[in-house]
Amino acid sequence: MILITGGTFDKEYDELTGNLYFRETHVSEMLRQGRCTVDIDVRTLMMIDSLEMTDADREIILNYCAKCEEEKIVITHGTDTMQDTARALGKANLQKTIVLTGAMIPFKFGSSDGFFNLGSAIAFVQSLPHGVYVAMNGRFFRWENVTKNKKTGMFEEMS
Amino acid sequence: MILITGGTFDKEYDELTGNLYFRETHVSEMLRQGRCTVDIDVRTLMMIDSLEMTDADREIILNYCAKCEEEKIVITHGTDTMQDTARALGKANLQKTIVLTGAMIPFKFGSSDGFFNLGSAIAFVQSLPHGVYVAMNGRFFRWENVTKNKKTGMFEEMS
């Protein structure tokens, strides 16, 4: 299952205001373009910038992951606080494989990393053992040891 | 390491003749767009349509995989005979993780699956145990049990 929570991944450009905003998720379109034959449910839980995500929002995500039937879950999420949501999920010790991913550039803009990251996350969720991970920059990181380097925009282990 | 052998993945449109042809691989450009921080060597072994691949070509690929230092190898390949190359590599029983991938639409055209497949393959090569696999359509297949459905263009297990 892919749970949508928003982030740069799904942002679009509003030509009338010049701002970025959310309309509908593009994940289904991306799965079609990837010719993905894995049986995947796509559910939009929320569409927010992760800088605006609160503990209440993380609680919603956690409950959904805990209660749903699926045991392999990809979550699309803003990169700014992805590690915080990963930590909240990791501590809950659900017996599931959960992989968070996102994008530094919106899928709808040229040169987005979103499509590559989605392919990466869907692969990792099928092959990694139970646990909570972040899939960015072609790699996976465990929830206990991941941080976004604000200067470079890349994810890495905490030194 | 990513070994390039060609395939639709890297084809381009020649505007003067109207045909598809090969120039240079786009894999390095794709790794940059994916903001990939995994340490990856990219080597172009050949640039051919896999319908034109011979046993001699497969021998070259096999020898390279056997002799190189790397123990995790992604191979970009035409989809038409990807399963044949997978079989040749699988039978050799190299103690390595080798993942073949490709694309149904050239990366340089709109709506390509190539970027998604590359993210998928790079993820699988890091997380799957030693063996030879095909990564297409968001999934991985074992070399002993994979075929391309010529009608749908999708990969599946042999029934």
Add this chain to the structure above:
Amino acid sequence: MILITGGTFDKEYDELTGNLYFRETHVSEMLRQGRCTVDIDVRTLMMIDSLEMTDADREIILNYCAKCEEEKIVITHGTDTMQDTARALGKANLQKTIVLTGAMIPFKFGSSDGFFNLGSAIAFVQSLPHGVYVAMNGRFFRWENVTKNKKTGMFEEMS
């Protein structure tokens, strides 16, 4: 009015055969993307590679241009024999402004010139006096004096 006759402009990539082919024209989508507010009828007359265009096909195009109400017509056309169709139309001396355009790379592929050429042709058809023209490479050419340079793929006056 925009009359569609095919050409590289509207070609698409068939992933199952690896060939280029025609489905539906993309001109309406291009007018939307260009946010075009000019009142334009789009009619598909045929969808063929202009190397396969016969005199009978050119007769069809000529009759349509002669009989329709519109006095400003853009025709999308393959570049290989665009000058021949321009000549057939020019000799008929219709009291209309007719501008032929096309593309060296299909609109649906990356790096197409099609969108730029369409903007160019729609502008020229509104500002040029009656006559038959080819709009390619950012310029307009009169039907009496235009040829496609087969080596460079560019249009120029006959020397």
Add this chain to the structure above:
Amino acid sequence: MILITGGTFDKEYDELTGNLYFRETHVSEMLRQGRCTVDIDVRTLMMIDSLEMTDADREIILNYCAKCEEEKIVITHGTDTMQDTARALGKANLQKTIVLTGAMIPFKFGSSDGFFNLGSAIAFVQSLPHGVYVAMNGRFFRWENVTKNKKTGMFEEMS
């Protein structure tokens, strides 16, 4: 000649801050993609959002247009105050053909109108008589009678 002044046309997405910003103009790249064989000088005068353009900036643009050799000038410009710059240029009554254009969506994002508009402007500047015009939405408008409809984002004559 194409004079660059900025606007949404040339904006890019800064992945580290999430904001839009200017780097270098993409016009030369667009002329290459359009396979434009017209002899065009591209000069960057400034790179600003037109909401931040001052009368002093307009003075710079006007002086440049007046003093340069060229008699046909396309100006890329933000759409928000394009009509104001057009008015300043129109009143100066230079004996030149000047066409202003821009984009509602940055060229670098998917679904931009920029490339279409550039083709349009380059065509109009070659075929319209001396005067100052805005080329947007597939049409041209005279400087005395053009306004941007803030609700729809389209340009139209003042009612």
